[in-house]
Amino acid sequence: MKIVVLNGSPKTANSVTMQYVLFLRKKLPGHEFAIHNVCHDIRKLEDDPHALQRVVDEIAGADAVVWAFPLYFLLVHGHYKRFIELLFERRAEGSFKDKYAAILTTSIHFFDHTAHDYVQGICEDLGMRCFGGYSAEMYDLLKEEERDRLLLFAADFLKTVSEHRPVPRRHRSVVPLQFEYEPGKADGSIDTQSKNVLIVTDAGNNGSNLAKMVDRFRASLRGSVSVLNLNEIRIRGGCIGCIQCGLANECVYREADDIERAYAQIQAADILVFAGSIRDRYLSSRWKLFFDRGFFNGHVPVLTGKQIGYLVSGPLMQLPNLRECLEAHALNEMANFVGIVTDEAETSRELDGQLDALARRLIECATTGYIQPFNFLAVGGHKLFRDEIWASLRFVFRADHRYYKKHALYDFPKRSLKTRLTDTLFNILLLIPAFKRDFQKRLRDEMVKPLAKVVEQQ
Ligand SMILES: Cc1cc2nc3c(=O)[nH]c(=O)nc-3n(C[C@H](O)[C@H](O)[C@H](O)COP(=O)(O)O)c2cc1C
Structure with missing residues (x-):
């Protein structure tokens, strides 16, 4: 064969x-x-x-x-x-x-x-x-x-x-969108409240829906708003997987292109809006190259506490896998994932409204400092990195190790003395049949008790 x-x-x-x-x-x-x-x-x-x-x-x-x-x-x-x-x-x-x-x-x-x-x-x-x-x-x-x-x-x-066995398909073909966005005039009435907004995009100057969404979003804001266009910065090539960055979070390309500078600009913003068009089942390879090259930051969450929104042109509702990637990106950076606006809206007016609403929420969340609780995407990701860095990667990713130690990210539950003592005690007590029966009977109530106490005290 x-x-x-x-x-x-x-x-x-x-x-x-x-x-x-x-x-x-x-x-x-x-x-x-x-x-x-x-x-x-x-x-x-x-x-x-x-x-x-x-x-x-x-x-x-x-x-x-x-x-x-x-x-x-x-x-x-x-x-x-x-x-x-x-x-x-x-x-x-x-x-x-x-x-x-x-x-x-x-x-x-x-x-x-x-x-x-x-x-x-x-x-x-x-x-x-x-x-x-x-x-x-x-x-x-x-x-x-x-x-x-x-x-x-x-x-x-x-x-x-x-044997030419049949294999089932997992996906339907993606149906491209036909909608053409005609943005209404934005009046710049949404005040950024002194927050720095950075829009990162690969939109061309081609009147695409994405370009119009970026323009409309930008025009709706009054304050500090910058645009970083990935097509206008120098990217010498893709990540070569050399892992030289592991020691001190420095890319081997360093001054040879604009990647480190672009990531510094991203880190300086309070609010980030990532804007891209769907190509096949993801964003463009330019976007992918840019994300990959961010690997010089190792496994350190570099967008902690930031507000992140996405503008996506294309049939995202048909691509839950891409949605998961975008959400996971924000969450694993310990940022607040505010939402995604796409051009799947029914009308241009509706899309205008969604863009304005996203802008407002980004600013409000930045002002209140709201960060959503982390779901499985982030909790699972953190635990995996934590264990990997601790167990084996720290010898190569020295900078990760320093950061994880300094920021108490090595939060292994077994390190808690209280848990260890309780565990030992329960191991012994559960050997006693009367204790075991009582334990099983009271389990449901005991689990809720500390929560109920907090509610009572409010
Ligand atoms: C830029 C970059 C990004 C990576 N992203 C991931 C990832 O998202 N998930 C993962 O499990 N491993 C990730 N890895 C680890 C590689 O997939 C892994 O080391 C792989 O075995 C390398 O294979 P290769 O030597 O054939 O290139 C990444 C490595 C690099 C350099």
Whole structure:
């Protein structure tokens, strides 16, 4: 069987993910693996149509395709995203149609599900039969039982391909929006109350709905409002995954482009509005590149206490996975996720109203200092980072470790002496049948008691 591997790591063969592919290649000698470093080679693929055609032709002649990539910021690397965009721009869908696909990722499992969902959706948009995904923790390959598990997955996939088994789809095709926004005149009556507002966007000067939404939003405000356009700053390239930033949160590109300066501008704002148009099932690859390059901040929440809103042009209601990524971004930065306004409104007037309401809420929340309680997206994310940094990443991510210590983010529950003593006591007491019966009887009331006491005291 001929298997084309689309490598989504910027590090070519010297990548964690590729070790999994090379392992499979070694263990499955009866099959031919053709590896394409589409993430690393993105410039060539963009500039030379023959280079992209060679990859597409190889896929046309293959039995199966493996999308093998590391997680980058809840998704794929910005260059891999660009490769996906190119496939649609250059109308390459025909070569992918009906091919079987599998997804293989390595990560620390932070939002691996959103990355898998995205690529599965892309496979289906390309007309592929997506068998499913395998999400390995970076160092799983070191363990024999994990190697065995991977081989079982591969065997299952190859059987599905050779027997032409049907696979169910997970997503409907995305229906593009037809709505054209005609903004009403904004009167600049919403006072920013001395808060600094920064709109970060990749909107072109092209009269797009997004450009109009940004303009209207900006015009509704009176006070300090700046716009950072991602198309106007220098970005020399995507994150190269070198992790040099781990020691002191400095990117190797440093002065070579505007990324660090742009993030400093973001950190100086009180209110952030991120504005982008949907391309395929995410924002543009430019946005993705920008998010990835923010990795020089490590796992430190750099937008703590800020108010974040999004302006999105495109069918977001059809893309809950993208909504989750946007919300998770704000929450994992410990910011207040105020909301998302899209151009899915019924009328331009309605959209004007939603933009004004978002502006008002952003300012009000910034004034009161409201930050929403963190839900699973942030709580789960924090605990995962906390444990990873403590257990293994701190040797590389020294700056993270310093920050987590200083800001008491190593909040392991087992460190509490009270919990440990209570646990030991209960272990002993629960051996006594009479205590156990009484404990079970009173459990419901005891759980509510401290809360009821607070209510009583109000
Ligand atoms: C810029 C950047 C972003 C990352 N984002 C995530 C992420 O969102 N979730 C996650 O679990 N791991 C994330 N990682 C960790 C990588 O996915 C992981 O180290 C992977 O195994 C690297 O594979 P590679 O060597 O093949 O590139 C990120 C790493 C980098 C450098």
